[in-house]
Amino acid sequence: MAVVPPTERIWWKERIAKVEIMWVAIAFLWGLVMFFMMIYWHGAGKQNISNEAYRTDPAVFAQKAQAMAEQYKVREEAGIPVVHPPPGSDVYLIARLWQWWPILELEKDKAYRLHLMSMDWQHGFSAQPVNLNLQIHPNYDMVLTVTPDQAGEFGIICNEYCGIGHHTMVGRLYVKE
Amino acid sequence: MATATQFRTCPTTGLRVDLKAENLIKANAVAAVIFLAVGGFFGLLVGLTRWPAVHLLPADWFYLALTAHGLDVLIVWIIFFEMAILYFASAILLNSRLAGPRWAWLGFGLMVVGAVVVNIAVLQGGSTVMFTSYVPMKAAPHFYLGIILFAVGALIGCFVFFGTLVVAKEERTYQGSIPLVTFGALTAAIIAVFTIASGAIILIPTLLWSMGLISHIDSLMYKTIWWAMGHSSQQVNVSAHVAVWYAIAAIVLGARTLSEKVSRTAFLLYILFLQLASAHHLLVEPGISSEWKIFNTSYAMYLAVLGSMIHGMTVPGSIEAAQRHRGLNRGLFEWLRKAPWGNPAFSGMFLSLIMFGFIGGISGVVMGTEQLNIIMHNTLYTPGHFHGTVVAGTTLAFMAITYLIIPLIFRRELVMKKIAQWQPYVFSIGVAGLSLFMMGAGTLGVSRRHWDMTFADAALKFDYPEAAFLMMGLNGLSAILAALGGIMYIAVVVGSVLFGKRTTEQSLPKLNVIASYGSADSVKVPGTVVMVAVFFTAFVLYYFINWKYLSEIWPLS
Ligand code: HEM
Ligand SMILES: [Cu+2]
Ligand SMILES: [Cu+2]
Numbered sequence: 001m002a003v004v005p006p007t008e009r010i011w012w013k014e015r016i017a018k019v020e021i022m023w024v025a026i027a028f029l030w031g032l033v034m035f036f037m038m039i040y041w042h043g044a045g046k047q048n049i050s051n052e053a054y055r056t057d058p059a060v061f062a063q064k065a066q067a068m069a070e071q072y073k074v075r076e077e078a079g080i081p082v083v084h085p086p087p088g089s090d091v092y093l094i095a096r097l098w099q100w101w102p103i104l105e106l107e108k109d110k111a112y113r114l115h116l117m118s119m120d121w122q123h124g125f126s127a128q129p130v131n132l133n134l135q136i137h138p139n140y141d142m143v144l145t146v147t148p149d150q151a152g153e154f155g156i157i158c159n160e161y162c163g164i165g166h167h168t169m170v171g172r173l174y175v176k177e
Numbered sequence: 178m179a180t181a182t183q184f185r186t187c188p189t190t191g192l193r194v195d196l197k198a199e200n201l202i203k204a205n206a207v208a209a210v211i212f213l214a215v216g217g218f219f220g221l222l223v224g225l226t227r228w229p230a231v232h233l234l235p236a237d238w239f240y241l242a243l244t245a246h247g248l249d250v251l252i253v254w255i256i257f258f259e260m261a262i263l264y265f266a267s268a269i270l271l272n273s274r275l276a277g278p279r280w281a282w283l284g285f286g287l288m289v290v291g292a293v294v295v296n297i298a299v300l301q302g303g304s305t306v307m308f309t310s311y312v313p314m315k316a317a318p319h320f321y322l323g324i325i326l327f328a329v330g331a332l333i334g335c336f337v338f339f340g341t342l343v344v345a346k347e348e349r350t351y352q353g354s355i356p357l358v359t360f361g362a363l364t365a366a367i368i369a370v371f372t373i374a375s376g377a378i379i380l381i382p383t384l385l386w387s388m389g390l391i392s393h394i395d396s397l398m399y400k401t402i403w404w405a406m407g408h409s410s411q412q413v414n415v416s417a418h419v420a421v422w423y424a425i426a427a428i429v430l431g432a433r434t435l436s437e438k439v440s441r442t443a444f445l446l447y448i449l450f451l452q453l454a455s456a457h458h459l460l461v462e463p464g465i466s467s468e469w470k471i472f473n474t475s476y477a478m479y480l481a482v483l484g485s486m487i488h489g490m491t492v493p494g495s496i497e498a499a500q501r502h503r504g505l506n507r508g509l510f511e512w513l514r515k516a517p518w519g520n521p522a523f524s525g526m527f528l529s530l531i532m533f534g535f536i537g538g539i540s541g542v543v544m545g546t547e548q549l550n551i552i553m554h555n556t557l558y559t560p561g562h563f564h565g566t567v568v569a570g571t572t573l574a575f576m577a578i579t580y581l582i583i584p585l586i587f588r589r590e591l592v593m594k595k596i597a598q599w600q601p602y603v604f605s606i607g608v609a610g611l612s613l614f615m616m617g618a619g620t621l622g623v624s625r626r627h628w629d630m631t632f633a634d635a636a637l638k639f640d641y642p643e644a645a646f647l648m649m650g651l652n653g654l655s656a657i658l659a660a661l662g663g664i665m666y667i668a669v670v671v672g673s674v675l676f677g678k679r680t681t682e683q684s685l686p687k688l689n690v691i692a693s694y695g696s697a698d699s700v701k702v703p704g705t706v707v708m709v710a711v712f713f714t715a716f717v718l719y720y721f722i723n724w725k726y727l728s729e730i731w732p733l734s
Contacts, residue, residue, distance in 0.1 A: 031483050161626040
C-alpha cells in the first residue's frame with residue numbers, strides 16, 4: 001500500500017512482474033528513438049536552426065538594416081520600405097516596439113541569410129500561415145538560412161509579449177515566384 | 178518541544194495525528210484554495226477576452242489579468258497545496274510529530290506575505306510582465322520581492338519536511354522504509370530545493386536590477402536560469418501529483434503498487450535526470466548549440482519521461498490488480514466500469530491520470546523536441562499543452578485529494594455531495610476543451626499572450642484562418658465550463674470546512690488494505706495493458722504526424 005511502509009523491507013530486491021518489465025523496456029526504447037530522431041533530422045531533415053548568433057550592438061544592427069533597405073528598396077507600404085535584396089545575400093529584419101522593419105520581398109526557392117534581432121525587449125518572430133516561430137532577443141543577432149518554398153504574402157506576428165502594443169506588432173513578408 | 182506535541186488517533190488509519198501538523202495542513206490548504214479562486218477568476222476573464230465574439234477586457238487589463246492568472250494559479254495555488262501535501266506525507270503518514278512547527282508557520286507567513294505583495298504589485302499596474310518577467314522588461318521591485326519571499330517560505334517548508342523525516346526515523350515511528358507516497362513527496366521536496374536555488378540565483382539580481390543597483394541582465398542568461406526554476410518546479414508538480422495518485426488509489430481502493438521497486442525507481446528518475454530542463458524553453462533561442470539543446474531537452478534521452486510513463490502504467494495497474502483481487506474479474510474492464518466513479522476523489526484522480534498522459538504528456542514531449550518546437554513555440558499550443566499538465570494533471574489531482582483531506586484532516590463531512598460528485602467531470606470537460614482548443618488554435622498559428630487576433634489596431638493586417646476563430650470561441654465556452662467546475666470545487670470545500678457535519682467513526686472511509694496480490698508472476702492486469710497500448714499508439718502516431726507537419730514548412734538551416 002502506497003500510504004504505509006512497504007511490506008518487504010528490502011524493496012529494492014523485490015521481484016518485478018513481467019508486464020512491468022516489458023513496459024519499462026518499450027518506454028525506454030521509445031525514448032531512445034525520440035532522442036535519435038532529433039539527431040537524425042539534423043542530417044536528413046531540412047528544418048533545422050543553425051544556432052548561429054553574434055553578440056551585437058543594436059545600433060550596429062540597425063545600421064546594417066538601414067543600409068540594406070536604402071540599397072534595395074522597391075516601394076513603400078504603410079510608411080515602411082519594401083526591400084527586395086538579391087538572393088543569397090544577408091537580409092536584416094529589425095524587431096522593435098511595436099514593429100517589424102522593413103518589409104522583405106524574397107524570391108521563391110532562393111536561400112537567404114536572415115538576420116533577426118530586437119532593439120529593445122524580447123519579441124517573437126512568427127511567420128504565418130507558415131507557422132515558423134523563433135525567439136528574438138536584444139543584443140543577439142540570430143542568423144539562419146531560410147529558403148521560402150511558397151510564393152505569396154505572409155504575416156509576421158509578434159508572439160512574445162512585449163508590452164501594451166504587442167498585439168499591433170505585425171509585419172509582412174512577400175515571396176515572389 | 179516534543180513533550181508539548183499533542184496527538185489524536187485517526188479512526189481510519191489508526192495513525193497518530195500531530196495536531197500541529199494538522200493545523201498547518203489546514204492553513205496551507207485554505208490559502209491554496211483562496212488563491213485558486215482568485216487566479217481562476219482571472220483565468221475566466223482571460224478566456225473570455227480571448228473569445229473574439231466576447232473580447233471582454235480592454236488590452237491593459239487583459240495583460241494584467243494574464244499576469245495575475247499565471248502567478249496565482251501556477252505558483253501560489255500549487256505551491257501552497259504542495260506544502261500541505263509535504264506535511265501530510267511526512268508527519269501524518271509516518272505517524273510522527275512535525276519537526277519545527279514554528280518554522281513551518283514562519284514559512285507559511287512568508288508565503289502569505291509574498292503572495293499578497295506580488296498580487297498588489299500586479300494590481301497596481303506597473304508590473305504587467307507575465308509571470309515569466311523576461312528581462313529587459315521591468316517590473317516594480319516589490320514584484321520580484323514578493324516572489325522571493327514566497328520562495329523562501331516554501332524552502333522553509335521543504336526543510337521542515339526533511340526534518341520530520343529525520344525525527345520520524347530517530348523516534349522509530351514507523352517500520353522499515355518510508356511509504357511510497359512519502360517517497361514521492363521526498364522526490365518533490367528535493368527537486369524543490371534545486372528549483373528555489375535557481376530562482377534565487379536569477380531573481381535576486383533581477384530585483385537589484387529593477388532597483389537600479391545592477392545595470393544589465395542578459396536576456397538569454399535570464400531565461401536559461403529562470404526556466405531552471407520554472408521547469409524544475411513543474412517536475413515538483415509532477416512528483417507531487419503522482420504521489421497523490423498513489424495515495425488516492427491506496428486510500429479509496431486499498432490498492433498496493435505492483436512493485437515498490439519499479440515505482441520508486443521511477444521517482445528517482447525525476448531527480449537523476451532533471452538536467453537543465455530549461456532547455457525545452459530555449460529550443461528556438463539564438464546562440465545555443467544543438468548538442469546542448471538535444472541533450473537537455475530530452476533530459477538526457479528522455480529518462481524522466483520514462484519515469485512518468487512508468488507511473489502511467491503502475492498507477493492504473495495497481496488499481497486494476499486491487500479491483501480484480503476483490504473479484505471484479507470479468508472481461509478486460511469490469512474493474513474499471515465498477516470503480517467508484519461516484520466518489521470524486523477517485524474520479525478526479527483517474528481523470529487526472531488519463532488527461533495528464535494523453536493531453537499534457539504527449540503534447541509536452543512533442544513540443545519539447547528540438548526541431549518540432551519551431552512550429553509551436555509561443556503559439557497557443559503552449560498554454561494548451563500546460564493546461565493539460567498543471568490543470569488537468571496537477572490541479573485536478575489536488576482537487577481530488579481535497580475530498581479525502583476534508584474528512585480525514587478537517588474532520589468534516591462533505592456538504593453538497595451531488596455537486597462534489599459532478600465536479601471532477603465538469604472541470605475535466607472544461608479543461609480538456611481549454612487544452613485541446615488552444616492546441617488547435619496554436620497549430621493554426623495563433624499567438625499566445627495576445628489581446629487581439631484580428632489585429633484591428635495594427636498598421637499592417639493579417640488574417641488568421643476562420644477555423645482559428647472557431648477554436649477560440651470553443652475555447653471560451655470551455656473556459657466557462659472549467660470555471661464552473663472550479664466554482665463547484667470551491668463551494669464544496671468552503672461549505673464543508675465551515676458548515677460540514679463533524680465526522681464520526683461511521684462516516685469516515687475505511688481503509689481496506691490489500692496486503693499482497695500474490696507473487697510477482699501471478700499479477701494480471703490485461704485492462705491496463707490495453708490502455709497503455711492505446712496510449713503508446715496515440716503517442717507514436719502524433720509524434721510522427723508532427724514531423725510531417727514540420728517537413729512542410731520552409732527549409733531552414
Ligand atoms: C478556470 C480555469 C482556467 C481558465 C479558464 C484558464 C484559461 C487560460 C487562458 C485562456 C490562458 C491564456 C492564454 C494566452 O492568451 O496566452 C491561460 C494562461 C495560463 N494559465 Fe490558465 N486557465 C484556467 C486555470 C488554470 C490553472 C488552474 C492553472 C495552473 C495551475 C493555469 C495556468 C496558466 C498559466 C501558467 C498560463 C500562462 C500565463 C502566461 O502566458 O503568462 N490556468 N489560462
Ligand atoms: Cu514584439
Ligand atoms: Cu510582442
